[in-house]
Amino acid sequence: MVFARYLTPAAECGGLGLQCLGVGWQQVSRIQFDGRVIDCYGLMMIVRGTGWFVWGDLPRQRVPVQAPALFVVFPGVYHAYQPDAGGWSERWVLFNGPSAHTHEVLGTLDRDAPVMVLQGPLDGMERVFESLFEAADSSSPHRDVVTSSLVHRLLAELLAVKATTDVARVVRHFDEQATGPLSIGEHARRLGMDTPTLRREMFRATGTTPKDYILRTRLSMAQRLLLTTDRTVAEIARCVGYSDAAYFTRLFSRRVGQAPSHFRKVGRPRGRDG
DSSP: OEEEEEOOOOGGGGGGSOEEEEEEEEEEOOOOOOOBOOSSEEEEEEEEEEEEEEESSSSOEEEEEESSEEEEEOTTOOEEEEEEEEEEEEEEEEEESHHHHHHHHHTSSOTTOOEEEOOSOOHHHHHHHHHHHHHHTSOOTTHHHHHHHHHHHHHHHHHHHHHHHHHHHHHHHHHHHTTSOOOHHHHHHHTTOOHHHHHHHHHHHHSSOHHHHHHHHHHHHHHHHHHHOOOOHHHHHHHTTOSOHHHHHHHHHHHHSSOHHHHHHHOSOOSTTO
């Protein structure tokens, strides 16, 4: 089943900040889509299924999409997408207006990371889409105003979901990768962010820097291993990401307040990171 409505707002509606140009939903089977460039913004919310999304200049980035997720297309930027063999179910809206640029500044719409895995509650976005479908399908003389206000609401809901999702994603990534050899820049690239954005998101989530969060995570793991295993200090150092056992011992002693061997005997920290 397919629902699609395309709108041509009156020129006076430009002062509303955002104009809804079209909205719809559909269940899409696997298709051959060679890509395109459009002159407006588009937001596609994938509620079921998997596929991929490609965007930007050569060499183009191809990113897997797995529901629940969304991707944003930007005016003047090449994009292509395709569901996998099982297809996907999508909600979509096309819009334009000066407020869209404001949402780029706020980070709601990110040209460098247009694909977002959704992990927050999505009821709000789903309700706004349902209202958009109803408003766009009506013959109300105020349809352009109503759909414009609903696009504003949709982007506000997205900003809230994005904040929750980004925080959870960053923390989970560092919990999983803290013992690895990646630099902060490499962590940022894997998360689809630049380094300043990563530092900002980590501070918002944990109140500390990525480097310090890695250190705290490693030391917490080391404390647990010291208390629950018979591994040597050198073995534990390697497990938590330090090839130099002497350096690990000095770092542990300074941050935890006890040497690893003494911590194992006493079983409790005295320092600020226990």
